[in-house]
Amino acid sequence: MFERFTDRARTAVRRARDEARAEGQRPVGTEHLLLAVLADGDGLAVRVLRDAGVTADDLRERIRRHAETGDSGLGEADAAALREIGIDLAAIVARIEESFGPDALREAAPAPRRRWGRRRPAGGPFSARAKKVLELSLREAIRLRHRHIGTEHILLGLLREGRGLAALTLTEAGVDLADVRHRVELALRASA
Amino acid sequence: MSHATELAAAAGSTDPRVGLRAVRALRRLLERLEVVQVDNARRQGWSWQEIADALEVSRQAVHKKHAGRPAVESSREA
Numbered sequence: 001m002f003e004r005f006t007d008r009a010r011t012a013v014r015r016a017r018d019e020a021r022a023e024g025q026r027p028v029g030t031e032h033l034l035l036a037v038l039a040d041g042d043g044l045a046v047r048v049l050r051d052a053g054v055t056a057d058d059l060r061e062r063i064r065r066h067a068e069t070g071d072s073g074l075g076e077a078d079a080a081a082l083r084e085i086g087i088d089l090a091a092i093v094a095r096i097e098e099s100f101g102p103d104a105l106r107e108a109a110p111a112p113r114r115r116w117g118r119r120r121p122a123g124g125p126f127s128a129r130a131k132k133v134l135e136l137s138l139r140e141a142i143r144l145r146h147r148h149i150g151t152e153h154i155l156l157g158l159l160r161e162g163r164g165l166a167a168l169t170l171t172e173a174g175v176d177l178a179d180v181r182h183r184v185e186l187a188l189r190a191s192a
Numbered sequence: 193m194s195h196a197t198e199l200a201a202a203a204g205s206t207d208p209r210v211g212l213r214a215v216r217a218l219r220r221l222l223e224r225l226e227v228v229q230v231d232n233a234r235r236q237g238w239s240w241q242e243i244a245d246a247l248e249v250s251r252q253a254v255h256k257k258h259a260g261r262p263a264v265e266s267s268r269e270a
Contacts, residue, residue: 073220074220074224077213078216078217078220081213081216082217085218087221092221096228105224108227108228108231109224110223110227
């Protein structure tokens with residue numbers, strides 16, 4: 001599948017892997033693909049996003065916040081989900097730290113579950129959604145009758161997938177996914 | 193609880209995504225709390241059997257899950 005990828009798109013995929021690796025033993029997620037696309041500062045994808053009113057720095061910061069875990073060792077999304085059912089995570093952290101010292105909960109990382117005969121998540125280093133994004137980028141290229149797959153097609157794939165952390169981050173940044181898709185296609189047509 | 197958050201909670205309660213996400217977060221929290229409390233019990237010299245009884249699980253289950261961590265100083269066995 002990667003044979004149609006341009007050098008820049010290949011670099012982006014490699015960078016996505018590096019981003020995931022930098023966070024520990026994690027599969028490449030859609031957010032890593034987005035970070036990689038954003039790293040190509042001269043790319044059409046970054047330009048289009050800027051025109052749509054969102055900067056690469058802002059998106060990077062938002063993704064970092066999603067990945068970051070707080071005093072509890074749980075992410076902000078976890079805290080929000082718990083709030084939704086009436087649990088105040090901050091209060092729990094405070095109680096635990098009162099008894100067991102600062103960072104007690106953060107440092108209490110459970111051991112990863114051992115699954116015999118299955119050492120890595122099935123399907124290799126890409127999450128199911130990230131794989132879907134790459135498939136969709138291929139499909140987008142075919143639909144647009146492009147013979148190559150560039151970073152802009154990866155962005156189209158991310159937008160089309162629509163449900164991963166990348167799409168969530170874009171939506172939270174105030175981006176209308178359909179609008180950006182439209183903008184990418186316009187820019188591609190203009191440069192063709 | 194303000195009116196707005198009440199509304200949000202009411203609106204969210206029937207959405208499976210919201211509810212299931214909360215369950216996932218709760219499970220993560222539970223795992224961490226268990227580590228904190230089991231380590232504390234071991235530090236206070238509790239046996240695996242005593243911890244297992246308190247958690248209402250088998251001794252083997254507790255041991256398998258928690259014995260692999262760097263040992264905490266046990267006041268009774270040390």
